[in-house]
Amino acid sequence: MSSHGTIDTPWLPRASCSASCVAADPARASRPTIVAARTTLRVLCAVLIFTAVPLLAIPMPGRSRVQRVYCRLMLRCLGVRITLSGGPIRNLSGVLVVSGHVSWVDVFVIGSVLPGSFVARADLADWPVLGVVTRLMRIIPIDRANLRRLPDVVRTVADRLRAGHTVVAFPEGTTWCGVGYGSFRPAMFQGAIDAGRPVQPLRLSYHHRDGAASTVPAFIGDDSLLTSIRRVITAQRTVAHVRVQSLQLPTGHRRDLALRCEAEVRGTGGPEAARRHSAGGHALVA
Template structure:
């Protein structure tokens, strides 16, 4: 997961130690291997119908939600939704913390829309096809010069009534530690005058322990993250829907409000606690 660095590039302190801290309980190798084989086969078969998501039919949003939820079940991931009601509004910027490529399908199963995601996502095997169909807005984290154009694209889509999902931490964290919400993408909500829907994603095992199984951090490859996910018996993701935030006129203030909605008042205090404790 290597990116050319510049001074403003968001950096996570998470590494393999974070993944081990929230890893899955030991499982028999044969059972885990069989489980992984069945799940990967099921997921690949489901990818055959991905092009149907591009067909502009009535109820397309419901189809995308069903597809994402079914794809996650193939991987052994279950979704629960709590918090406020999901409002059927057009032109909403959805924001959450960022743990993994799995986040895209988790949010897609609740609030389907276009995603702002790393530019090379569309080149990934299997996942890239789904990303293209879901009209990902690519962002090159190594290029600050292109950021204003990405923000302008997001604002335009919001004005046109499209839901757009962004991850304002700017990079993935393990879920046991967090990054600060960067204000840049919130400018799109300010410019378009559209509200922001914060979501809190929490990954855990069936017994309630925090899970880092799906995390995509440090030197992780897509295959390593996928392999951990499909070999684990069950991963549960809680999606907590916070209250809508009006855009206001200050992107930094909006980013701070949304970060509190996602992390709570003590969120930033624990920003680096897990990584430093390792």
């Protein structure tokens, strides 16, 4: 999911984001006593909610609803609120969900809106805490250092879509700070084309309580998971905004489909604009 400890490859490049992209919550330093009390409460709440994670693995009617509720509760414990806008969320069988990739928080944000199986780096299952959650969410592992296995991943995505499951992928291939971003890689879109299933782009952004863009959730550069969690949980409030964009049919070449979806995610209005914005995404603003 992130660029930590990876090797640059044509499919999974390293983002140019660094620690300089991440700005602290401006409200954090002003009231240390309140911050400490709020952080303690959030940690206790998150630990309590985490003990219920085995529920995500139980086959049951309404399992998707359980996953949505669980993810929303976990986000509230972390101090993250969600706002939703855009088109309706269609109750379709077999849809590929794509968005930009900023943080491990994305898993809970998207899981609270359109729960499904995530395409994620293979070693994520070995991470503390988050690894348990992603295993129960039936991640589709991708080995970032072995591109020869990429066709197997695409086939798995297509098989899940044909079976009527929702699959979530981050086509940038790595995390960015949320202000800068990378271009969408086309490989995962081949799974949607092979399965003949539509793609649902989501525009995901993070904000401070006052509405200003926030890079607090960004998981980039030399961040450790613990450092990133601490930054999120000590912020006064983070607002994750999800905008549901136009559903894209699996027509044309996978590169064209990737460009169309990128244009929807960026709000740039078309494939050519998406190409221009992707090229300029490396010029970051903190």
